[in-house]
Amino acid sequence: MSEAPSDPRPSRELVGLLLNFRDAGRSFRCIQSLLANGLEHVLVWDNSEDDGQSSKALLALLCEERRVSVASEGGNLGFAAGVNRGLDWIRERFPNARVLLINNDAELVLEGAQKLVSALETVQSAVIAYPQISHGGRVIGTGFYQRRLGLIAFDRRRHTDVWIPHASGCCQLLDPRRLQGPWFDEHFFMYGEDVELGARLGEAGMAFVREALVIHEGSASSGLGSHFYETRMVLAHLLLVSRLARSSYERLLCYGGRLLTLPLRAIVRSIRYRSMVPLRALGEGLSLALQAIRKQD
Numbered sequence: 001m002s003e004a005p006s007d008p009r010p011s012r013e014l015v016g017l018l019l020n021f022r023d024a025g026r027s028f029r030c031i032q033s034l035l036a037n038g039l040e041h042v043l044v045w046d047n048s049e050d051d052g053q054s055s056k057a058l059l060a061l062l063c064e065e066r067r068v069s070v071a072s073e074g075g076n077l078g079f080a081a082g083v084n085r086g087l088d089w090i091r092e093r094f095p096n097a098r099v100l101l102i103n104n105d106a107e108l109v110l111e112g113a114q115k116l117v118s119a120l121e122t123v124q125s126a127v128i129a130y131p132q133i134s135h136g137g138r139v140i141g142t143g144f145y146q147r148r149l150g151l152i153a154f155d156r157r158r159h160t161d162v163w164i165p166h167a168s169g170c171c172q173l174l175d176p177r178r179l180q181g182p183w184f185d186e187h188f189f190m191y192g193e194d195v196e197l198g199a200r201l202g203e204a205g206m207a208f209v210r211e212a213l214v215i216h217e218g219s220a221s222s223g224l225g226s227h228f229y230e231t232r233m234v235l236a237h238l239l240l241v242s243r244l245a246r247s248s249y250e251r252l253l254c255y256g257g258r259l260l261t262l263p264l265r266a267i268v269r270s271i272r273y274r275s276m277v278p279l280r281a282l283g284e285g286l287s288l289a290l291q292a293i294r295k296q297d
Contacts, residue, residue, distance in 0.1 A: 013097040014113060016042035017086045018104045019079060020070075022050060024057035026217070027104040031068055037113035039067075039100065045086040046072035047079075078189035079169065084182050091176060101183075102171045105217040106133075112212040116173040119207040127178040127205045128197075130167035131212030142208050143168060145195045147244040149257040150237040164244060166198025167206050171214045178205075185243065187292065192236030196243045225273045227281055234262055234285025239292060 016034040020027040027044055034042050048054035055070050062068050071089050083101060090099055098120065100113060112131055119129040132141050140154040144163040153163070172194075174183060181200075184193040198206065237258055245251035262282060269278035 012117075013040045013094050014038070014100060014117065015040060015090050015094050015097040016100045016102065017083065017090065018042070018044055018102050019082045019086070020044050020046045020048060020054060020058060020104055021076070022048045022054045023104060024054055024061055027058055028061040030102060030104045030107055031062070031065075033107035033109075034100065034102065034113070035065075035067060036110060037108050039113060040097075041094065042068045043086055043090055044068065044070045044104075045082045045089070046070055047076045047082050048072075049074070049076040078186075080184035080188045080190070080193040081186045083169075083184050084186060087174075087176065087183050097176075099174045099176060100171070101169070101174065102214065103169075103216060106170055107215045108171065109213040109215065112214065113173075115209050115212040119209045120173060120175050123207040125204045126207035127175060127201050128167060129173045129207040129209050131171055131209050131214050133168055133170050133214045133216050135170075135216045135218050139213075140168070141210065142166070142206075143195075143198075145198070145240070145244075147199075147240070148250070148254050149261050150240070150254075151261065164195060164199050165203050165206070166195045167208070169194035169197075170216050187239055187243075188236060190232050190236075192240050195236075195240055199244055225269065225275065225277065227277050227284075230266075230269070230278045230281030231285045231288065234266075234282055235288045235292070237262060238286070238289035242293065 016031070016039045018027060018030055031042050031044070044058060046055045046058075052072075055072060058070060071086070073085065077085060087099060090097060098117065100116070102108060108131075116129040116131060120126055123129075132139050142154065143166050144153045145151070145166060146153075146163055148162060169184070183197070185196045188196065241251055241254040241258065245254050266278040266282040270276055
């Protein structure tokens with residue numbers, strides 16, 4: 001009996017990518033979920049900026065696990081730049097791989113990786129595939145960002161001329177062969193980069209996989225309601241104007257809309273958390289946005 005011919009197509013490895021910020025324990029649990037899903041390798045890009053202490057702690061937990069690598073440039077590059085550097089690292093060592101990005105405070109449910117891969121193979125126009133995310137007991141899928149007011153909604157069919165569909169940066173499977181340009185826009189340090197990516201790819205460039213699920217703790221590194229979180233969210237909403245507005249006139253409308261919604265957001269969150277942090281962060285976020293806009297100009 002003659003042997004069956006070998007598959008002429010090159011194998012496509014699946015490599016995980018997560019960012020670590022001074023949290024070896026959560027990163028270790030996330031890595032375990034990826035390896036349990038059959039990933040061939042996992043790269044941890046360390047943004048801890050702590051003289052390698054977090055990397056050492058994580059390596060100690062890994063016990064010389066050869067399927068995991070830890071890399072860093074020594075500083076905190078932010079989320080978008082850290083992801084891009086991690087992708088460069090993976091492309092160099094696994095040039096044929098698909099890349100599964102996941103937050104280190106999240107865990108991928110079993111068989112989720114295979115379902116995401118299947119979606120990318122089926123939807124040829126898709127650059128990324130993304131799962132449902134269980135966040136604090138609420139399960140969310142596609143996000144919709146209202147570019148003129150900066151409002152956010154989930155899983156509702158909306159007019160995409162105003163509402164931008166996007167996948168959460170918490171978990172995305174990328175086919176680098178289909179990507180034109182960087183994964184994330186590095187003008188965003190943290191938050192907003194996933195909305196910009198959604199606008200860039202368009203609905204046809206993203207495949208939503210309802211059958212795949214990620215359990216996400218949420219804001220473990222930045223701290224929900226913290227000064228950093230609130231400041232960076234304000235900055236992200238303002239930076240998105242230049243990325244999403246389609247004309248100078250609409251840009252003015254978008255800035256005007258945020259002058260209405262961002263103060264209201266800060267007031268509501270200050271009441272919710274019984275803290276002045278959101279209100280103080282509003283001014284600092286505006287200041288950071290003005291600095292960033294001047295640099296862009």
